[in-house]
Amino acid sequence: MDFALNDEQQLLRDTARALVTREWSTALVRAHMGDPSVADELTKRLTDWGALAEGPLVDLCLFLEECGAGLVAGPFVPTVGLYAPLLATLGDAEGFTAVTTGGATGTVAIADRTGAWVPNDGATKFFVPEADRVDHVAVIGPGPSVTVTGPVSPRFIATVDTSRRLFEVDAPPSTASTAPAVRLDPDLLADVQARWYVAAAAELIGTARSMFEMALAYAKQREQFGRPIGSFQAIQHKLANMALANESAWSAVYYAAMAIDAADPDRHRAAHVAKAAAGTAAKLAAKDGIQIHGGIGYTWEHDLHLFIRRFESSEHLLGTTEWHEDRLADLIL
Amino acid sequence: MELGWGPDEEAFRAELAAFLDANAPPEALGHDFAQDEGDGGIPQWARDWQARLFDSGWLVPGYPPELGGRDATPAQSLIYMEELAMRGLPRALHFPGYAIVAPSLLEFGSDEQQALVPAALRGDTVWCIGMSEPGAGSDLASLSTRAVLDGDTFIVNGQKVWTSYAMWAQMCFCYVRTDPNAAKHKGISVLIIDMDTDGIDIRPLRHLSGNAEFAEVFFEDVEVPVTNVVGDVNDGWRITMGSLAHERGGLWVQGVSGLEHALGDLVKLAKATGRDTDPVVRRKLAEAYVTVHSLRALGYKGFSSFAQGSSAPEHSYLKLATSEQGKALYELGVEIAGGPAIVTDNDWAPGSGRWMRSFFTSFASTIAGGSSEIQRNIIAERILGLPRG
Numbered sequence A: 001m002d003f004a005l006n007d008e009q010q011l012l013r014d015t016a017r018a019l020v021t022r023e024w025s026t027a028l029v030r031a032h033m034g035d036p037s038v039a040d041e042l043t044k045r046l047t048d049w050g051a052l053a054e055g056p057l058v059d060l061c062l063f064l065e066e067c068g069a070g071l072v073a074g075p076f077v078p079t080v081g082l083y084a085p086l087l088a089t090l091g092d093a094e095g096f097t098a099v100t101t102g103g104a105t106g107t108v109a110i111a112d113r114t115g116a117w118v119p120n121d122g123a124t125k126f127f128v129p130e131a132d133r134v135d136h137v138a139v140i141g142p143g144p145s146v147t148v149t150g151p152v153s154p155r156f157i158a159t160v161d162t163s164r165r166l167f168e169v170d171a172p173p174s175t176a177s178t179a180p181a182v183r184l185d186p187d188l189l190a191d192v193q194a195r196w197y198v199a200a201a202a203e204l205i206g207t208a209r210s211m212f213e214m215a216l217a218y219a220k221q222r223e224q225f226g227r228p229i230g231s232f233q234a235i236q237h238k239l240a241n242m243a244l245a246n247e248s249a250w251s252a253v254y255y256a257a258m259a260i261d262a263a264d265p266d267r268h269r270a271a272h273v274a275k276a277a278a279g280t281a282a283k284l285a286a287k288d289g290i291q292i293h294g295g296i297g298y299t300w301e302h303d304l305h306l307f308i309r310r311f312e313s314s315e316h317l318l319g320t321t322e323w324h325e326d327r328l329a330d331l332i333l
Numbered sequence B: 001m002e003l004g005w006g007p008d009e010e011a012f013r014a015e016l017a018a019f020l021d022a023n024a025p026p027e028a029l030g031h032d033f034a035q036d037e038g039d040g041g042i043p044q045w046a047r048d049w050q051a052r053l054f055d056s057g058w059l060v061p062g063y064p065p066e067l068g069g070r071d072a073t074p075a076q077s078l079i080y081m082e083e084l085a086m087r088g089l090p091r092a093l094h095f096p097g098y099a100i101v102a103p104s105l106l107e108f109g110s111d112e113q114q115a116l117v118p119a120a121l122r123g124d125t126v127w128c129i130g131m132s133e134p135g136a137g138s139d140l141a142s143l144s145t146r147a148v149l150d151g152d153t154f155i156v157n158g159q160k161v162w163t164s165y166a167m168w169a170q171m172c173f174c175y176v177r178t179d180p181n182a183a184k185h186k187g188i189s190v191l192i193i194d195m196d197t198d199g200i201d202i203r204p205l206r207h208l209s210g211n212a213e214f215a216e217v218f219f220e221d222v223e224v225p226v227t228n229v230v231g232d233v234n235d236g237w238r239i240t241m242g243s244l245a246h247e248r249g250g251l252w253v254q255g256v257s258g259l260e261h262a263l264g265d266l267v268k269l270a271k272a273t274g275r276d277t278d279p280v281v282r283r284k285l286a287e288a289y290v291t292v293h294s295l296r297a298l299g300y301k302g303f304s305s306f307a308q309g310s311s312a313p314e315h316s317y318l319k320l321a322t323s324e325q326g327k328a329l330y331e332l333g334v335e336i337a338g339g340p341a342i343v344t345d346n347d348w349a350p351g352s353g354r355w356m357r358s359f360f361t362s363f364a365s366t367i368a369g370g371s372s373e374i375q376r377n378i379i380a381e382r383i384l385g386l387p388r389g
């Protein structure tokens, strides 16, 4: 039972953190709203890290956590987090290698209009991440079945998030001869979904950590009544609760990643726990993070809202906290 | 990062499991840690069991054999916690002697005092801890029970309160003020006080649950030999609540396992009462599952830093979170039980009143051993580095 990062894992995390800080910033996130191409340079730098899709989920999560902490935009996260594990499960060795060593990008189209990320027969798939700048889209239909297509002409969905772009994608007609639908064993899809949930949760705990760190730093620096606001117990206890929620969620995410890596029978429950715990922690960090900042936190100018926007999008993608709790209830009751 | 344990640990687990399966008394199995022990004193089976564990080297596995252990590693000690908790097995029904007094005497006591350790561990001597006073709870350092040196004897006057097991104890590990002129933390000493000494008056206090398990202890001109000072005079603050150092990485296990057992019972309760189809109940049970299982993972994370020799702040988080979550779980049990939740000791009531009893008892967990508010202060100031309030 070892939850400590080994030397390589620490190095991986530090490298990810350094790369994201060097190549990306909240200023670029703001610019990205009007001009998504500002993320191209970052995407190029991240290409080499496609190989993470081949390794343990724990390592991928360490990297994704930093992506979430730095609000990384572009196709990298959906490629390694969503698309690659699906291809691996489909046994599409060529497509998978294109991602891990060839810099190919992809995304997944499955969700319906209600935001349920489960196979459905809808002709249009919603909330497809970064669909206008990936090489491939894997569309999941009833069955479940998967069709991998080349670039598509998606319709942009305006959302609150400024750092992740979402789209509507039309499912290819079932008669399409170019890209036949491949049947997928539902149990195998369930394993892929568990990976998605944990990857999304890893990103979320990164975003939660950033919001918490901003609030903690502000509490130490901002003075009122002649002393730092962080000396007031009402503020201290909020931060203690945020820290506890973040620590718990972090542990739940890496437990789930280890359980998936070990094909442990607990992995499906653990994946739901991870996404729900991460969403819960991030919501607390967002709400109390704003409260601790006072008026400045409510401005467009301050960066905090960029993180809150990203948190809300991560929370609502791949199933909300409540959705995962309801799946868990089905498993435990 | 890796799940599971190595072969050494698993061999240790197997040996322990064989011992427990062959020896654990039936009264001890499935012990409900959320219930009071009652006011009948410490039952004989519990005394025998503690002695048995000590004699077989299974009481504190991290200690050497002469102290009831087998020089176990931190990982093995954690596995010990897991195996006991899984079976709902207590080691003893009075913890101060083996968990607090013994390790403190080993670290700070004179040779003569260290000779008291085996009996404290084996449970032959029952100890109580005299810290809290009417005027000194969370602010323990403001305690005012006075000890004045007269030749080679201290004369003790004052009052302790909430002293668990005082009426059954032979010995008290007692915090007293020996220098009223020094700064708060500087004038405190720890005395070993024989509870049979003249001038000690023990008045049992009932818990909210109805049972008397703690007491007020009054000291009037109680004579204590100066050789009974633990460590140096006026240096008692250093002897803080020592818990077993070897086991510090696994102290959370019992708490988290208790939550898991309670959660399992809640699922059964929901099914038995037909509330398992109620979406509100389902959502709340799942929420609790998320918290409890995240806490187990957090416990292992804390254990990993402990095993690497780092200070593990996770333990302050876990004390806070397990006690608060326990309250929430039993509250949910009361809610699911519905109208009959208020009925005590009747077979037709869900759990024969167990949920309300446990809910009441759980109030103590967020007060004793440092309240939740104090835990949050500690997290804020010592872990997060916020300025002192």
Ligand SMILES: Cc1cc2nc3c(=O)[nH]c(=O)nc-3n(C[C@H](O)[C@H](O)[C@H](O)COP(=O)(O)OP(=O)(O)OC[C@H]3O[C@@H](n4cnc5c(N)ncnc54)[C@H](O)[C@@H]3O)c2cc1C
Pocket (backbone or CB within 6 Å): B128, B129, B130, B131, B132, B133, B136, B137, B138, B139, B161, B162, B163, B164, B165, B214, B364, B367, B368, B369, B370, B371, B372, B373, B374, B377
């Ligand atoms: C079942 C049980 C067994 C016990 N056994 C023992 C024992 O064996 N030996 C022993 O010595 N003691 C024992 N205690 C006492 C226990 O340690 C104290 O109750 C505890 O330290 C709190 O002190 P208090 O009761 O005086 O509450 P107070 O300190 O008066 O606290 C009252 C309230 O004020 C809050 N508060 C206090 N200070 C602060 C602060 N700085 N910031 C924010 N909030 C604050 C507390 O959190 C609490 O909510 C036991 C208690 C219980 C319930």
